[in-house]
Every structure is written in structure tokens, then in C-alpha cells.
Amino acid sequence: xxxxxxxxxxxxxxxxxxxxxxxxxxxxxxxxxxxxxxxxxxxxxxxxxxxxxxxxxxxxxxxxxxxxxxxxxxxxxxxxxxxxxxxxxxxxxxxxxxxxxxxxxxxxxxxxxxxxxxxxxxxxxxxxxxxxxxxxxxxxxxxxxxxxxxxxxxxxxxxxxxxxxxxxxxxxxxxxxxxxxxxxxxxxxxxxxxxxxxxxxxxxxxxxxxxxxxxxxxxxxxxxxxxxxxxxxxxxxxxxxxxxxxxxxxxxxxxxxxxxxxxxxxxxxxxxxxxxxxxxxxxxxxxxxxxxxxxxxxxxxxxxxxxxxxxxxxxxxxx
Amino acid sequence: xxxxxxxxxxxxxxxxxxxxxxxxxxxxxxxxxxxxxxxxxxxxxxxxxxxxxxxxxxxxxxxxxxxxxxxxxxxxxxxxxxxxxxxxxxxxxxxxxxxxxxxxxxxxxxxxxxxxxxxxxxxxxxxxxxxxxxxxxxxxxxxxxxxxxxxxxxxxxxxxxxxxxxxxxxxxxxxxxxxxxxxxxxxxxxxxxxxxxxxxxxxxxxxxxxxxxxxxxxxxxxxxxxxxxxxxxxxxxxxxxxxxxxxxxxxxxxxxxxxxxxxxxxxxxxxxxxxxxxxxxxxxxxxxxxxxxxxxxxxxxxxxxxxxxxxxxxx
Numbered sequence: 001x002x003x004x005x006x007x008x009x010x011x012x013x014x015x016x017x018x019x020x021x022x023x024x025x026x027x028x029x030x031x032x033x034x035x036x037x038x039x040x041x042x043x044x045x046x047x048x049x050x051x052x053x054x055x056x057x058x059x060x061x062x063x064x065x066x067x068x069x070x071x072x073x074x075x076x077x078x079x080x081x082x083x084x085x086x087x088x089x090x091x092x093x094x095x096x097x098x099x100x101x102x103x104x105x106x107x108x109x110x111x112x113x114x115x116x117x118x119x120x121x122x123x124x125x126x127x128x129x130x131x132x133x134x135x136x137x138x139x140x141x142x143x144x145x146x147x148x149x150x151x152x153x154x155x156x157x158x159x160x161x162x163x164x165x166x167x168x169x170x171x172x173x174x175x176x177x178x179x180x181x182x183x184x185x186x187x188x189x190x191x192x193x194x195x196x197x198x199x200x201x202x203x204x205x206x207x208x209x210x211x212x213x214x215x216x217x218x219x220x221x222x223x224x225x226x227x228x229x230x231x232x233x234x235x236x237x238x239x240x241x242x243x244x245x246x247x248x249x250x251x252x253x254x255x256x257x258x259x260x261x262x263x264x265x266x267x268x269x270x271x272x273x274x275x276x277x278x279x280x281x282x283x284x285x286x287x288x289x290x291x292x293x294x295x296x297x298x299x300x301x302x303x304x305x306x307x308x309x310x311x312x313x314x315x316x317x318x319x
Numbered sequence: 320x321x322x323x324x325x326x327x328x329x330x331x332x333x334x335x336x337x338x339x340x341x342x343x344x345x346x347x348x349x350x351x352x353x354x355x356x357x358x359x360x361x362x363x364x365x366x367x368x369x370x371x372x373x374x375x376x377x378x379x380x381x382x383x384x385x386x387x388x389x390x391x392x393x394x395x396x397x398x399x400x401x402x403x404x405x406x407x408x409x410x411x412x413x414x415x416x417x418x419x420x421x422x423x424x425x426x427x428x429x430x431x432x433x434x435x436x437x438x439x440x441x442x443x444x445x446x447x448x449x450x451x452x453x454x455x456x457x458x459x460x461x462x463x464x465x466x467x468x469x470x471x472x473x474x475x476x477x478x479x480x481x482x483x484x485x486x487x488x489x490x491x492x493x494x495x496x497x498x499x500x501x502x503x504x505x506x507x508x509x510x511x512x513x514x515x516x517x518x519x520x521x522x523x524x525x526x527x528x529x530x531x532x533x534x535x536x537x538x539x540x541x542x543x544x545x546x547x548x549x550x551x552x553x554x555x556x557x558x559x560x561x562x563x564x565x566x567x568x569x570x571x572x573x574x575x576x577x578x579x580x581x582x583x584x585x586x587x588x589x590x591x592x593x594x595x596x597x598x599x600x601x602x603x604x605x606x607x608x609x610x611x612x613x614x615x616x617x618x619x620x621x622x623x624x625x626x627x628x629x630x631x632x633x634x
């Protein structure tokens with residue numbers, strides 16, 4: 001039996017293989033050359049300072065994020081918003097409220113209550129995201145919305161990793177994402193408040209007076225600690241807001257159109273007015289009972305918030 | 320060769336109409352056919368009868384179909400399908416040429432290599448550009464600093480590169496081209512050169528990725544011409560399949576259509592799983608499904624007609 005003839009690699013096949021290899025190598029060389037040119041161009045551009053003055057840490061963080069995102073293949077525009085909600089634009093008035101001064105707090109509460117349903121009744125003043133404001137749009141929102149679902153998931157992962165790296169480099173804190181960063185800073189505030197304000201005997205005495213007064217007016221006061229007293233009023237209306245949002249979203253959740261989460265209610269200004277009227281009444285009662293308490297509590301609380309935010313490199317959130 | 324000025328009226332018309340026939344056929348039988356036509360033209364009309372003219376054009380087209388149907392059907396069908404995929408893959412990148420110049424150029428070289436029949440070269444280039452496309456659709460950096468999203472150049476006004484639909488369909492377009500070329504490379508046979516006219520389809524497919532292939536923007540003449548060309552080519556595939564009793568055009572159409580079908584299936588799967596599909600996804604609507612239905616129907620018809628047709632003898 002004759003063995004089958006072996007197919008030899010002829011000059012034609014060898015030429016084709018060499019041509020193919022040369023084409024791929026040339027292509028790779030072209031990719032590398034253009035890439036190096038693009039990187040040089042990108043690095044050569046002068047960097048405009050984002051903010052001058054106290055927000056340099058945040059600026060450094062944004063620049064680290066942008067460089068990190070570039071290495072991971074995504075566009076990121078360093079962005080720090082200097083936008084201040086209209087409600088905080090009268091800086092002297094806002095500072096007076098933070099200092100717990102009765103006239104300023106009363107002026108606020110007479111119009112906005114605790115500031116919960118005012119988000120719907122005065123959406124522009126409180127920066128409700130459902131209305132257009134004069135706030136500058138973060139260019140990274142446009143970038144994120146221009147990605148496919150899969151790219152967006154990769155962008156989210158890269159964004160968290162880069163944010164975490166930037167926070168570590170600028171503050172030394174270990175965080176996993178922006179949300180985690182905010183949670184950690186707020187937990188730090190809670191710990192400081194518990195240690196420094198809840199343990200203050202003068203505040204405890206003023207708080208006891210306030211709690212007694214509120215109970216006399218028919219309000220439920222579950223805890224008499226200073227921080228719990230300050231949170232009590234807003235928490236009652238936050239709970240109402242949350243329940244309302246959940247009731248509004250229930251049909252869509254049950255139909256499977258929305259994930260089972262808490263949602264903000266969709267309220268027009270007119271719809272929010274009855275809720276706000278009740279909230280204003282409760283807020284004024286709360287202020288009347290806590291007039292002396294807030295004068296002592298608010299400055300300490302504002303100082304703790306400032307300290308924690310500076311410690312966590314979130315000073316751009318202070319206004 | 321006779322000078323055109325020396326031609327009589329009917330002869331000039333017959334010579335013009337005979338251009339419907341392939342060049343080789345004209346060289347072999349052209350003069351004989353002219354002589355026969357002039358001889359049978361009893362009434363001495365300056366212009367042939369429309370019926371006669373139509374018969375000549377149809378005969379020429381049939382001759383071209385039979386000529387194109389020579390050689391192994393599957394290899395030629397795969398090559399034609401890969402050519403169309405190379406046109407589509409290049410078209411997707413054209414509006415982003417300033418952001419991804421090297422990849423667009425490589426896709427153009429790939430199309431050139433495919434049309435010239437340089438299978439191995441095209442295979443390497445498809446693997447390279449396909450690898451980059453995989454990286455882009457998954458959002459991972461690879462080889463160079465292509466930053467996502469890749470926005471289109473000013474004149475095109477196209478959405479960002481591969482921002483619609485899932486990752487499977489764009490990768491399928493390259494994977495199919497790669498597999499087709501790998502099969503052709505394993506075959507070791509010569510391939511015919513494809514016409515340069517395929518390059519004319521590139522501007523029509525500019526920015527059209529598999530997920531947006533089925534969408535037809537209202538009021539866009541480019542989209543209208545593209546859809547018209549698709550339908551014309553598929554109708555031609557059905558007709559040629561019937562005349563030549565050959566499935567190669569159906570095979571090519573199926574290969575070229577596969578990424579759009581994958582994109583549609585992917586859209587259906589993801590739209591059920593993701594509430595954010597309206598922002599980041601693609602979901603086929605009634606118009607897209609109707610468009611796909613027509614394309615699939617014509618492809619099936621092109622595949623079915625050779626089963627019932629006998630190869631027509633030429634004249």
C-alpha cells in the first residue's frame with residue numbers, strides 16, 4: 001500500500017504566511033506609534049486648576065481619578081461643583097442657622113419646616129434633581145450615559161476603583177466607592193456626636209427640658225439624648241416621605257418594572273403643600289420647645305460635621 | 320475593432336445592450352449575436368423593440384449569474400459573506416476615524432485583503448481588529464489608549480461607538496469573519512477577486528453597528544439608500560440562486576445577516592433583564608422586527624429556490 005503523500009509547505013504558502021505575519025506586525029507597530037503620540041499629546045496639555053484655595057485636596061483627588069480612569073480606558077473630566085443651593089446662598093443667614101440662632105431658625109422653619117417636604121414644594125431652592133436648576137451639569141454624566149450597558153458596568157467598576165485609590169492617596173482612608181466614602185464620613189459624625197454632644201451634661205439638661213415640652217404638646221419623644229432630639233422631627237417626616245414614595249412605586253414594583261427599593265415620591269409643589277403645612281407646624285413647635293437647646297447644640301454639631309468632612313477630604317460638600 | 324462613429328443606429332443600440340453580458344462572453348459570441356440580431360431585424364428600425372432590448376438585458380444578467388455561479392459554491396459563498404462582513408465592520412468604524420485612526424485603517428486593509436483573496440493576511444487582521452472590538456464592547460483597555468466612549472467625528476452625528484446593544488453581536492460579526500476566513504485558509508484553493516464596487520457600500524454603512532442595522536432613521540436618505548441596496552442585493556441573490564440553481568448567495572446573505580439576528584436576540588434577552596435598557600440598551604421594536612423579517616425571508620427564499628430550480632442553459 002502506498003503511503004499518502006505528505007503535503008509540503010510550498011513557497012506560495014510560506015510567502016502567504018510571511019505576508020500575513022508582516023501585516024499583523026506592521027499593524028501592531030502602527031497602533032503603538034499612534035498610541036504613544038496620543039498619550040504624549042494628552043499629557044502635554046496644561047492642566048487648568050479646578051478650584052483655588054481650600055478645595056485643593058478635592059482637586060488633587062479629581063486629577064488622580066482622571067488619570068486612573070484614562071489608564072483603565074475611560075474618559076473622565078475632573079469636576080468639582082461650586083454650586084450652592086439657593087437656600088444656602090445667603091451665607092450670613094445660613095451661618096446664623098448653623099449657630100442655632102433662634103430668629104434665623106424660625107425664619108427658615110416658618111417657610112420650609114424641617115426641610116423635608118420643602119424639597120417638593122420649593123424644588124429649585126432645595127436642588128430637587130427632578131427640576132432644572134442653574135447648577136452646572138457634571139460632564140461625566142454625559143460620558144456615563146453615552147456607554148452601552150456592558151461598558152457602563154465596567155465604567156462603574158473602574159470608577160469605584162479609581163475613586164478608592166484617589167481617596168487613599170489624598171486622605172489615607174480606605175473606601176470602596178463614593179457612597180461608602182459618604183457613609184464612613186457620616187458614621188464618623190455620628191460617633192463624634194455621641195461622644196462629644198450626647199455626653200455633655202449641659203446639653204442633656206437642656207434636652208430634658210425640650211423633651212418634656214414636646215411631650216406636653218403631644219409629640220412622641222422616643223429618646224431624650226441630644227442627637228436623638230435634634231433628629232426626631234426630621235425623622236418623622238422622612239419616614240412619611242419614604243412611605244409615600246413606596247406607595248407610589250408599589251404598582252410598578254409589583255409589575256416588575258422597578259426593583260424593590262425605596263423611592264422618592266413624585267410630588268408636584270401643590271401636592272406637597274398639605275404635607276409641608278403639617279411639617280411647618282411641627283417644626284415650629286419643635287423650635288419653640290428647643291429654643292435654648294438648639295442654641296447650645298447646633299454650633300457643636302456644625303463644628304463636628306466640618307471636622308469629619310475635612311478629615312475625610314469631603315470639604316467640597318461644606319458650604 | 321470598429322469605431323463607434325461607423326456604427327449604424329440599430330447596431331449601436333445592440334452593442335450597448337450587449338454590455339449586459341460578461342466581457343468574456345461578449346468576446347466569444349458578441350459579433351455573432353450582433354450579426355444575427357441585425358439579420359433578423361426585418362423592419363430596419365433605428366431602435367430595437369423594448370421586448371427585444373429587455374430580453375437581451377435579461378440574457379446578459381443570466382449569463383453573469385451563471386458565470387458567477389462557477390466554482391465551489393460554499394467557498395465562494397463564504398468569501399462573499401466575509402466580504403460583506405468586512406464592509407460592515409469597516410463601515411461601523413468610519414465615523415470614529417479621527418478617534419481610532421489605526422483601527423479604522425486596519426479594518427480598511429482587512430477589506431482590501433478580503434476582496435483580493437489574501438485570506439491569511441485578512442485572518443490576522445480580523446483577529447487583531449476583532450480583539451480590539453471585544454475590548455471596546457467590554458470596556459477594557461487593550462493595546463492602545465482608546466478612551467470610552469468613543470464619540471463620532473463632527474460631520475457624522477452618530478451615537479458613540481458600540482453604545483447601543485450588547486457585546487455579543489459586534490464580536491459575532493468579527494468571529495464569523497474569522498471563522499469564514501479560517502475555513503477558506505484551510506481549503507488552500509485560489510479565491511476570486513471581489514469587485515472594488517464593494518467599497519462604495521462603506522459610506523452607506525457608516526456608523527451602522529449590528530444593533531442599529533435594523534433601525535432606519537426617518538428622513539435619512541443614506542439609511543433609505545442602504546435599505547434599498549440591501550433589498551436589491553437580496554432580491555438579486557434570490558434571482559441568481561434560481562437562475563444558476565446555486566446556494567452561494569444564500570450562504571453569503573446568511574453570514575452577513577447573522578450579526579443583526581444576534582443583536583436582535585441579545586436585545587430581547589437584555590430588555591427583559593434590565594430596567595435601564597432604555598438608557599444603555601437596544602430593544603428591537605416593530606419596525607426593526609419587520610425589517611429583519613423581510614431580510615430573513617429573502618435569505619430563506621434565496622436558499623430555497625436552488626432546491627427547485629434547474630440550471631438554465633444560456634441562450
